[in-house]
Amino acid sequence: MIELQNVNRSFTVGDQKVLALRDINLRLGDGEYLSIMGPSGSGKSTMLNLLGLLDRPSTGDYLLDGGNVTELSDEQQARVRSEKIGFVFQSFHLVPRLSAEQNIELPMMLAGIPVDERKQRVAKLIDSYGLNDRADHRPDQLSGGQRQRVAIARATVMNPAVLLADEPTGNLDSTTGWEVLRLLEQLTERGITLVIVTHDAEIGARAQRQIHMLDGRIVSDEARSNATS
């Protein structure tokens, strides 16, 4: 359960104040599948960073699972990120010197989970994402699709409530892109809230709920037009 209340975010560029987000109000239920679309500079990335607690709103409140996370300290926000939020990036952001396995293990290592449990959970994910023969390969030995699957495994290994994906298919060819997308969509069936930021209308159209942004405002918020459910 995510709620943004009257959120504004402004940056000072030079001596000019730029409003990246204006008066955003948004409610997202558990397991919802949301796409945020809009041209570059429309504020969709800022919105994602706010949702991921990487950025703070200038004014307004952010409630996550009923608690106000806006006022938390850096340390507390880091904890919330660790426990509730998963990120998938356009450029994967895998640590180049670590193997696929170790990359997936990283969030659990940071959270201080015991080694035995880490190994178990990694093995399970490696298996379910079909990375068995790639587990000890470093990122530069993996294909784009494999890299993004490792990244998704890493984002889900802590069983987050929310998964935030910033152009997850942007660096992939279309076939692999669709595969990755289907993988992400399957996660919503397990109750994970999925938020995808994209400027590709075709990808955005697959989400149950679609938001269009322009100049920091939500200009449209609609359910999927050809909804089957």
Next chain:
Amino acid sequence: MRLADTLQFAFGSLRGSPARTLLMILAMSIGVAAVVILTALGEGARRYVINQFSSLGTNLVIVLPGRTETAGIGPGMLIGQVPREITLEDAQALLRSTAIKRIAVLTIGSASLSLDALNREVVVLGSTHDLLDVRHMSMGVGSFLPSGDIHDTASVCVLGKKIKQELFGNMQAVGAWVRLGDRRFRVIGVMASQGESMGFNTDEIVTIPVASAHQLFNTSGLFRILIEARGRDYVEQAKHDAETILFQRHNGEKDVTVITQDAVLGTFDRILTALTMAVGGIASISLAVAGVLIMNVMLIAVAQRVKEIGLLKALGAPPKQIRTIFFAEAALLSSIGSVAGLVLGYAGSMLIGYLYPTLPVSPPWWAVIAACGTALVTGILFSVWPARRAAKLDAVTALAGR
């Protein structure tokens, strides 16, 4: 994050850029090795001097003619007067003190020593029988100077080991006659080899009775009187007695210098310890330089790994954890550098010890601890700034790699 994981992660990132890591370890280890080797040399010099002094004998008090005044030039110097010399009678008078166990007088000069056609210049020591015990010397063959009247001008001599070899080779020396200056002396003994001590190589010295030496060199003064006190507790009293006796015999003039072996030893000990510490301090500057290098390279590492730091933040690493990771890297670098430096330092010390066997080179324990401690502390201290900088990075910009 667990400690083992932190260390493993830090180790992994160090291994990720081997050239950078190796250079930093090299810098650290050179610093530590410099401290270890230089202090080892200083300590070696200290021990060398102290060994030399100790080998002179035990509980020694030394009397030398003349007196160094710190109050300026004495009247004697202005009118060209030489200090009154110490005579054999002065020496014998010292034995009246109960604190003095025995004395050995020394007169020194050089003369040409010849056997048939073989001829060389030698240092000639005029002394008495007691020198053997006072100086802890030992005989090889034959006997030392006869005990008895100090004024006896017997024509006997004792050869140093090396001189015996040069003149006689493997032939029997005891009983043979040699010529020393314009007199003939009978060889009554050969010293055992004992090497150098305080600039005297006893292996290259010819010892004759002190009265014979006075005749040979046409003098009557003594170069030194070595006094052995009855025991350690009597050293000060022996010194005091010697001063009093000579003061009285020299018509109330303090014209001799009496020093104790302990005082000399203590002075050398202090000077050389200070020297060792100074040298160690200078060497530790290189450790500080290594620390600055670590800071520099850490800052570059932070800049290079901006994306990784952003990622760690996104994955839920609080600022404190990111600082810890960088501290761990610095600590690992410093400790690996220290260990490498210790190995290098000890190897260097052993090499010096091998090249100069007379110098007892060994790094003092305090220098080793100080070097490693300084390395660790500078390493971690100089990583504070880079680590804070990493922890303060804005996650959004870091992830964007800007």
